[in-house]
Amino acid sequence: MLKKVSTFWLAIVLAFVFYGVVQLLILNGFLNPFYTNTLIFICINIILAVSLHLVIGITGQFSIGHAGFLALGAYISAIMTMKLDMPFSFALFAGGIVAALAGLVVGIPSLRLRGDYLAIATLGFAEIIRIIFLNIDYVGGAAGMQVTHATTWTTSFLCLILTIVVIVNFTNSRHGRACISIRENEIAADAMGINTTYYKVAAFVIGSFFAGIAGGLYAHNFYIIQPANFGFLKSFDILILVVLGGLGSLSGAVISAILLTVVSTFLQELPETRMIIYSLVLVLVMLYRPQGLMGTREITDYFGNWKWKRVKGGNQYGG
Amino acid sequence: MEWLQQLFNGISLGSIYALIALGYTMVYGIIKLINFAHGEVFMIGSFTGFYAIAFWGLGFFPALILSMAVCAVFGVLIERVAYKRLRDSTRIAALITAIGVSLLIQYVVIYIRGAQPEAYPNVLPNRSFDVFGVQISSQSLLILVVSVVLMIVLQFIVHRTKIGKAMRAVSYDPDAAKLMGINVNNTISATFAIGSALAGAAGVIFGVYYTKIDPLMGVIPGLKAFIAAVLGGIGIIPGAVIGGFVLGIVETVVSALGFSLWRDAAAFIILILILIFRPSGIFGKNSKEKV
Amino acid sequence: MEARPILHVSQVGINFGGLKAVDGFNLKLYPGGLIGLIGPNGAGKTTVFNLLTGVYTPTEGDIVFNGERINGLAPYKVTRKGISRTFQNVRLFNEQSVLDNVKVAYHSLASHSIFSSIFRLRSHFIGEKEMEAKALAFLRIFQLDKVKDEKAKNLPYGGQRRLEIARALAAGPKLLLLDEPAAGMNPQETKDLMELISFIREQFNLTILLIEHDMKLVMGICERISVLDHGLLIAEGTPNEVQNHPKVIEAYLGEEVVSSHA
Ligand SMILES: Nc1ncnc2c1ncn2[C@@H]1O[C@H](COP(=O)(O)OP(=O)(O)OP(=O)(O)O)[C@@H](O)[C@H]1O
Numbered sequence: 112m113l114k115k116v117s118t119f120w121l122a123i124v125l126a127f128v129f130y131g132v133v134q135l136l137i138l139n140g141f142l143n144p145f146y147t148n149t150l151i152f153i154c155i156n157i158i159l160a161v162s163l164h165l166v167i168g169i170t171g172q173f174s175i176g177h178a179g180f181l182a183l184g185a186y187i188s189a190i191m192t193m194k195l196d197m198p199f200s201f202a203l204f205a206g207g208i209v210a211a212l213a214g215l216v217v218g219i220p221s222l223r224l225r226g227d228y229l230a231i232a233t234l235g236f237a238e239i240i241r242i243i244f245l246n247i248d249y250v251g252g253a254a255g256m257q258v259t260h261a262t263t264w265t266t267s268f269l270c271l272i273l274t275i276v277v278i279v280n281f282t283n284s285r286h287g288r289a290c291i292s293i294r295e296n297e298i299a300a301d302a303m304g305i306n307t308t309y310y311k312v313a314a315f316v317i318g319s320f321f322a323g324i325a326g327g328l329y330a331h332n333f334y335i336i337q338p339a340n341f342g343f344l345k346s347f348d349i350l351i352l353v354v355l356g357g358l359g360s361l362s363g364a365v366i367s368a369i370l371l372t373v374v375s376t377f378l379q380e381l382p383e384t385r386m387i388i389y390s391l392v393l394v395l396v397m398l399y400r401p402q403g404l405m406g407t408r409e410i411t412d413y414f415g416n417w418k419w420k421r422v423k424g425g426n427q428y429g430g
Numbered sequence: 431m432e433w434l435q436q437l438f439n440g441i442s443l444g445s446i447y448a449l450i451a452l453g454y455t456m457v458y459g460i461i462k463l464i465n466f467a468h469g470e471v472f473m474i475g476s477f478t479g480f481y482a483i484a485f486w487g488l489g490f491f492p493a494l495i496l497s498m499a500v501c502a503v504f505g506v507l508i509e510r511v512a513y514k515r516l517r518d519s520t521r522i523a524a525l526i527t528a529i530g531v532s533l534l535i536q537y538v539v540i541y542i543r544g545a546q547p548e549a550y551p552n553v554l555p556n557r558s559f560d561v562f563g564v565q566i567s568s569q570s571l572l573i574l575v576v577s578v579v580l581m582i583v584l585q586f587i588v589h590r591t592k593i594g595k596a597m598r599a600v601s602y603d604p605d606a607a608k609l610m611g612i613n614v615n616n617t618i619s620a621t622f623a624i625g626s627a628l629a630g631a632a633g634v635i636f637g638v639y640y641t642k643i644d645p646l647m648g649v650i651p652g653l654k655a656f657i658a659a660v661l662g663g664i665g666i667i668p669g670a671v672i673g674g675f676v677l678g679i680v681e682t683v684v685s686a687l688g689f690s691l692w693r694d695a696a697a698f699i700i701l702i703l704i705l706i707f708r709p710s711g712i713f714g715k716n717s718k719e720k721v
Numbered sequence: 722m723e724a725r726p727i728l729h730v731s732q733v734g735i736n737f738g739g740l741k742a743v744d745g746f747n748l749k750l751y752p753g754g755l756i757g758l759i760g761p762n763g764a765g766k767t768t769v770f771n772l773l774t775g776v777y778t779p780t781e782g783d784i785v786f787n788g789e790r791i792n793g794l795a796p797y798k799v800t801r802k803g804i805s806r807t808f809q810n811v812r813l814f815n816e817q818s819v820l821d822n823v824k825v826a827y828h829s830l831a832s833h834s835i836f837s838s839i840f841r842l843r844s845h846f847i848g849e850k851e852m853e854a855k856a857l858a859f860l861r862i863f864q865l866d867k868v869k870d871e872k873a874k875n876l877p878y879g880g881q882r883r884l885e886i887a888r889a890l891a892a893g894p895k896l897l898l899l900d901e902p903a904a905g906m907n908p909q910e911t912k913d914l915m916e917l918i919s920f921i922r923e924q925f926n927l928t929i930l931l932i933e934h935d936m937k938l939v940m941g942i943c944e945r946i947s948v949l950d951h952g953l954l955i956a957e958g959t960p961n962e963v964q965n966h967p968k969v970i971e972a973y974l975g976e977e978v979v980s981s982h983a
């Protein structure tokens with residue numbers, strides 16, 4: 112137990128060292144705005160991937176409407192800063208909360224649905240959210256809404272760390288195990304006394320909260336948000352991160368978020384090529400490596416293995 | 431009279447949904463897969479018809495038949511290349527693949543010919559009749575007749591022919607069907623062929639009726655048709671037809687009431703309500719999962 | 722048989738689209754009993770378990786457990802009341818470790834909140850530590866402690882069956898339902914399993930209801946046996962009574978009962 116705790120703090124410290132180095136580079140002008148922006152994008156995409164990972168990868172609830180929660184976070188936070196003159200941090204939080212409430216609303220009725228039916232229902236919910244924004248003049252309808260630039264490397268990174276810590280801690284507890292048991296065998300989970308409804312909704316709510324936060328960051332990183340940014344293709348962009356990483360692997364989701372964000376930055380000028388590559392990757396992964404890059408394993412498992420082997424070979428009581 | 435007019439428009443739109451929904455329902459019935467790429471088959475059918483009419487000068491019926499044939503082959507190809515390997519994998523894996531295939535087709539088409547829309551040529555004589563104050567164009571009448579004929583042909587195939595019986599047997603119980611000596615692979619391919627041909631026909635009809643087509647045209651009608659299939663009870667052929675008509679009428683009514691921007695939302699709201707309150711659809715039987 | 726029954730099932734039935742899978746089923750279990758439920762394939766035995774555990778809601782009749790009516794209760798609530806089960810077709814959490822499988826069953830016995838886990842409060846650590854200790858103790862009883870970090874799906878078949886029983890017990894039941902626990906086991910494994918069942922029954926003060934196809938096994942360890950056929954209870958009594966019951970012989974005509982009787 113003690114060891115686990117210290118690994119946790121070690122990771123946190125390393126993360127902040129990384130943050131500091133990047134921040135220094137930005138301040139010194141070594142990283143031009145293009146790279147900074149890419150880094151921010153990576154943070155946002157990791158938040159999205161990890162939050163969806165909780166719903167699909169951990170709890171096994173196949174949601175393909177994550178962009179709906181992203182949209183809510185984006186719009187609500189933009190309303191907060193642009194219309195109500197609230198501070199950015201509050202706006203982010205508000206976006207997360209409203210998205211989480213929507214997660215509750217979507218989660219509860221969706222519980223009666225399984226597998227592909229649930230998928231279609233989440234897609235429907237996301238479309239409804241988008242159409243609602245499309246029809247509200249207050250937020251600019253189809254033309255969208257102007258948003259000031261407020262997202263920085265620091266805010267994105269803090270949100271990212273918060274997301275990962277919360278979701279990792281949730282996963283590594285009785286609550287996370289309950290969610291995984293639902294994914295593995297819902298009927299058995301139920302028979303073991305797990306309130307499956309409660310945990311499915313909890314996964315939706317937590318996942319949506321962070322999608323909402325990502326939405327706030329996303330909105331304040333552009334100069335404009337439009338309902339068209341949050342259609343099914345956006346949900347698909349998030350879905351592919353989770354699938355490629357390996358359903359059930361958080362580090363897989365993180366790695367593929369980094370990888371694909373970089374790839375799409377290079378393909379920015381060629382959106383069709385990008386979509387062809389994305390969809391081809393998705394199909395090929397499903398056909399030839401359905402477990403994705405990482406399966407359900409985590410990076411730390413490899414690390415653990417390596418340590419274990421070394422300990423076994425050497426002095427058992429040394430380390 | 432205004433209402434009668436809307437009703438007629440709704441039925442025309444509904445017949446397109448119904449034709450596409452049939453493919454969804456047949457495929458779902460037989461391999462329990464939501465074939466997301468079905469909307470793209472519809473799009474390919476529409477473009478095939480367009481090229482056949484605009485460049486080769488074919489008439490409506492030859493173009494319709496050609497596009498049905500092309501789509502049948504295309505549908506079988508999708509099944510053989512992408513879905514066949516997935517028969518024993520999880521439903522989620524199959525669904526993800528289907529989503530991938532759908533997007534792949536859309537963007538390959540955009541890559542090849544660009545995203546710009548195309549204006550469908552006028553192949554049908556267009557005269558209007560006035561029936562009890564309802565304006566009925568000869569075009570929409572013909573389209574309706576074609577749709578209904580195709581549905582009747584399908585009904586005949588499913589209930590009277592050998593392949594139809596095989597399809598019903600496989601969808602009822604694939605293992606038992608195999609033991610009875612039915613070639614399951616061929617039956618599944620035949621299902622894809624028939625469903626895709628219907629989507630191809632819907633594509634041509636859509637083009638003629640709405641006159642504008644583009645590579646992403648399959649997305650929304652595809653989803654709507656899926657909703658129609660769920661509404662009628664997925665896997666049930668008459669259900670898909672009724673679901674299509676109901677959805678078409680509801681959408682037209684919503685538009686007529688002045689909420690045209692909410693038209694798409696109406697369909698999704700119907701979907702969610704039906705999934706929550708009667709997931710087996712209007713005609714489906716509720717069944718409990720065996721434990 | 723003086724005490725009040727721990728489980729009292731009266732006139733319970735369910736239809737599946739016209740098929741009466743179980744009809745007018747009655748059963749009384751007394752604390753500490755080990756009762757067998759037998760019947761030919763498709764007789765409705767598993768369906769009875771599903772009715773008792775809330776997987777299906779009976780269309781008629783009453784199920785009273787510990788003096789409380791439980792029909793229609795959600796499965797997880799039934800489990801928390803003290804009935805837990807194994808499945809005919811093993812249903813483990815395949816990708817989870819053996820240890821985690823048992824920990825999941827302990828879930829409702831711990832009480833630290835989601836909030837405490839997310840922010841790693843003291844109650845989280847205390848709760849998790851306790852779960853870990855209890856789960857490990859359990860695995861030791863079932864001789865699964867050596868494979869605690871193995872994924873459940875990687876256990877050999879017999880091990881999976883044992884893990885499933887361990888998991889069911891970890892949920893803290895007063896009544897344990899075992900659905901063909903010896904299916905697919907060789908005679909030695911079956912014998913070990915029977916000893917294990919007797920052992921846990923004493924150790925945990927359990928009442929056990931056992932579905933089993935292996936007649937010798939049921940006749941050997943059960944005190945009383947109920948026989949189902951086509952959803953109907955056709956006989957009930959001691960192994961000897963049941964064995965000689967004409968309806969049972971008829972239902973099993975040509976099967977083991979007749980031959981093993983001789
Ligand atoms: N969810 C369901 N839907 C429809 N029919 C069902 C369902 N569950 C069980 N049945 C039917 O109920 C009958 C009894 O099944 P059950 O599984 O209870 O039999 P069983 O006695 O456990 O048989 P076995 O020895 O083969 O396990 C069977 O005819 C079965 O097909």
Ligand SMILES: [Mg+2]
Nearest residue numbers: 766767768809
């Ligand atoms: Mg059974």
